[in-house]
Amino acid sequence: MLRHAIAPSRRYTKASHDVVRHPRLSSDAKILLLYVQGLPEQQAGKALSEHGKKLGISGRAYQRAKAQLIAHGFVHEWKRQGDRGFWVTDQLFANVPLTDDEARAVRESWVGAVADRPGARNPAVGEPGCPVAGGYEPVEEELGENCSHPPSEEPGAAEAAQGERVLLSLRHAHPQLHLGVREARGLAEAAGEWIRRGVSAAELRRTLISELPRDGVRSAVGFLRHRLVQKLPAPVAVPAPAPPVAPPPAREFVVCEGEGEEHVFRPVGDETLCGPCAREANRVYWAARRAEMENEPDPLPWRERIAAIIESEQEQEREAEAGPSGVLVATHASGSVRDAGAGS
Template sequence: MLSHVIPPPRGYTKAPNSLVRHPRIGSDAKVLVLYVQGLPEELRDKALGEHARALRMTGRAYQKAKADLVSHGYVHERRESVAGGRWRTVQVFSNEPLTDEQAARLRAGVPADGYENAGACVAPDAWPAPSAHSPTVGEPTGRRVGGLLPADEEQGENSSHPPTEAAVEAEGESQDQDQAEVLLAERVLLSLRHKTRELSLGVREARKLAALAAEWLRRGVSAGDLRLALSSALPQEGVRSAFGFLKNRLVEKLPAPPEETADLLVAAESAPPPHPPSPLPPSLPLLACDGPGEEHMFRPHESWVTTCGPCHREQQRAYWADLMACAEAEPAPPRPSWRELAAEAAANGGVTCAEEASGYGTRATAT
């Protein structure tokens, strides 16, 4: 690669190489740091979300950039209570990573161990004491840093009972964990293209489905099991839309929460045992078989049975064999020829003996 770099004579911003070359901070976060650092002092006194909107950064991109900056020490946030039961969020921004102790020193107006000019957001002064005038008013003050939340952040409700510091820290840890689960779910969705080309997703499509996939991770499903559940047992006719197919599978096959599964197991263990099957009817006693051969015993299936199965079948074969032998021993009488039938009919007035016996040859005679 050929490069030609000319340093600008004016209007530039110095950026540390540790930030520009940081492998785990996204480009949106780096641009946001450079943008805020390059603003005049009087224009920095805004919430970080307002600077992101000035860069036309979308809400999703801003949240990811902010999470990168917070996790690596470039942005520190703290909620504080003020007079009148109100709350404010103070943001401390720096172009160099700061520890929590250094950020606290900046909020208190003390240089952060050599970073006298590092903080772009300076901690506000103490709120003025209210006067005796009715209605109560104070001295006019300038704009307070971090007094307003960005528009794309959730507004907290005012409460006369402020949350404890432990609750605030727990809420922050929960938000960080949720963000990590969403990012992991997004990577799992994008990795499905390596399983099969039918499940290839774009970055925006994966971000739209990341919240649904993150719910699987919250319910105890590992990233590998999630990838296997989404990529296995594909329809034989193929996948027309990877986005629609994965969205339907994430919703329809969502596993039950661990609490519900544990309740079902406890209910199954505490359920009464099933009713035992009804006992079989008592069997009949053994009887001596009436068939031929040596004497032997059998258990009849009905009270009227006197022979066992083999003997009964042998008796049936012998019976039918006797019938066939008798039929063969008595041959059938020969059939008369047609000449004999005609002569017989002429002697009997046109009726044969067979017809006369059957009644079909009866004729009506005139009287």
């Protein structure tokens, strides 16, 4: 397969390989996820179903795609009662999987941010206070930094990219951990080392946002760099490879007991015939058995078999009635026994 790919310099959306190659997301779910991720902030307040209709994904297809996104942590929903008593639904969209606790923390940070605005009211259905593109705004701020070819698949690049996404998502958990794209990229390698050591993206995120200083974070970059270095887990111990097992010594050659010209072979066990001679011996044996079976007489029909069985049983009864000398014995009513050949 030939490929020709040119990285766009503007108006594009970053797509993680974890999303594009997700084995349990349908194409509709992936398209919906990538579409919403790249929306500008003024369009992020619409419900997810409206974006699905704009893409031609509606009805059962939309319900299946939405269920998959919810099941894998990309979409979270909460129902609440608004100011006028009507029930509304808040939707949270993320381009990285979030647990229920993480999603709830992001939602609380939104509510607090909206409440602090002058004249702010409770948001409408699904209306966030900040972009919902998983920590990214449309990538207009990175113009001039793109090369003319797609990112290279160097060792560790995937982990560093995932670590960068985690760092950019921290702004939703706590405003003091807000990082710019350049700042997150500078810490991406340190965050990627956690993922290389077996820590999931969700666990890394929980570690970075937990137990923040009581007096606040003065520098998000300095605080996160210190935490990434100081709390870095030990490398996963790789078990030493087992020593190679020496192959068993080769058996000595023995003379084959088969017919024909004398020849030798190397036995595996205690066999006395080489492979070709053993196969020929089996062929001769089964050919003889087949010939014996073909020469056997046909079995009697079932009626004749039953008649023979009845006749054999009658013969056994006649032999049982005969005495030891072969003379029939008669028993009179008086109980005396006479020889049938003697006089009365």
